[in-house]
Amino acid sequence: MFYNVNKRGRGIKYHLWVFLGLSFFLVGDLLIINAANIIFLGLSLFFFSLGKIFFCLKFSHKKDFNVLRLVPFSIIMFSYAVFIIGIVLNELKEFLVPALLSFFLSLLMIQFAYLRKGVFNNKSYWYVLLGVTAFIISESIMAVKTFKQDLPFQDFLIMMLYGTAMYFIVLGIVSERRYKISFS
DSSP states (O other): OHHHHHHHOSSSHHHHHHHHHHHHHHHHHHHHHTTSSHHHHHHHHHHHHHHHHHHHHHHSSSOOOOOHHHHHHHHHHHHHHHHHHHHHHHGGGGGGHHHHHHHHHHHHHHHHHHHHHBOHHHHHHHHHHHHHHHHHHHHHHHHHHHHHHOOOOOOHHHHHHHHHHHHHHHHHHTTTBBOOOOOO
């Protein structure tokens, strides 16, 4: 609702990726409520993955980027994903492939958010990057909770970080202003 009220111009096609991403995240949210049921858990992973794909499409742009700037960031994020997957690996069983795909899409989403720097205004860039980072931390806590062990304050942290993530991602998108790209 916040996005719909605050989005600006450009028609439905421009906003389609955000609407679809938020819609799939909502369906994933509703399904994850019953995470103890293996079918609901699998479907929630599927819908969250679709939401991530649509956010990746929204965050992508046509401007060239500096690969050297991306390499250290990618190494850090890949190391983080390997760490989290290492924690839950033995417990994933039939969810190994969906979990790996989900973490890959999370890495892709944060890389696209990171690559928005210099293309969109700083306020939008930092809000989206902060939101995606909060989402990944929330997702990591959820993965450990679901597949490994309970953590202190897990439910509060998951919901607080997830809500913060969606708020900052949407706030960043509605406040984005594209910089003029010069090809000189």
